[in-house]
Amino acid sequence: MLQSLRLLSGCSKAVAASGTAGLRCSQLSSRVTASSRPLVVRTMASEVERAQAAAAQADSGAPTIFDKIISKEIPAQVIYEDEEALAFRDINPQGPVHFLVIPKVRNGLTQLSKAKEEHKPLLGHLLYVAAQVAKQEGLSQGYRVVVNDGPNGCQSVYHLHLHIIGGRQMNWPPG
Numbered sequence: 001m002l003q004s005l006r007l008l009s010g011c012s013k014a015v016a017a018s019g020t021a022g023l024r025c026s027q028l029s030s031r032v033t034a035s036s037r038p039l040v041v042r043t044m045a046s047e048v049e050r051a052q053a054a055a056a057q058a059d060s061g062a063p064t065i066f067d068k069i070i071s072k073e074i075p076a077q078v079i080y081e082d083e084e085a086l087a088f089r090d091i092n093p094q095g096p097v098h099f100l101v102i103p104k105v106r107n108g109l110t111q112l113s114k115a116k117e118e119h120k121p122l123l124g125h126l127l128y129v130a131a132q133v134a135k136q137e138g139l140s141q142g143y144r145v146v147v148n149d150g151p152n153g154c155q156s157v158y159h160l161h162l163h164i165i166g167g168r169q170m171n172w173p174p175g
């Protein structure tokens, strides 16, 4: 029987960012024969396209999906919270453990390259929280910390965030 094979071609980040993970990118879908449930295939190319589209909104000051997570308007699996930082599981995990650490107040930190002198204590705090939560998550064998910055860095949400990915062997160089 003909079923839709969802060729998401990397739209995962944008779908996740819209809070509708699991929905397909219709413009990228095609129909192929498949005997089981729809298969999600993602390619790097459109991760890049999505990141480039997101960059166009980067300096608009518009709230992001993370603001809605902070205000609890949309649910997230929060695993750590203090006055300045929030850590929650990534909706599109790239490893057995994948969580994000974000500042609760963006204060101009849409991306790392916007960091100013005044942000130094907060930046240090976010890294410290990353290490503490990684410990809490049992990542004793190590993990990767990633900050995607701007279109070349494939950033899709313009609210500074650290990715902490672990629970599997990482490779180098990154894509």
Ligand code: AMP
Binding pocket: 012, 013, 016, 017, 018, 019, 065, 076, 088, 089, 090, 091, 092, 093, 147, 148, 154, 155, 156, 157, 158
């Ligand atoms: P980046 O591409 O570096 O900007 O990373 C943004 C990350 O946010 C991606 O890894 C997404 O999977 C993640 N993300 C987007 N929306 C949500 C959400 N509602 N809950 C958890 N993670 C999300």
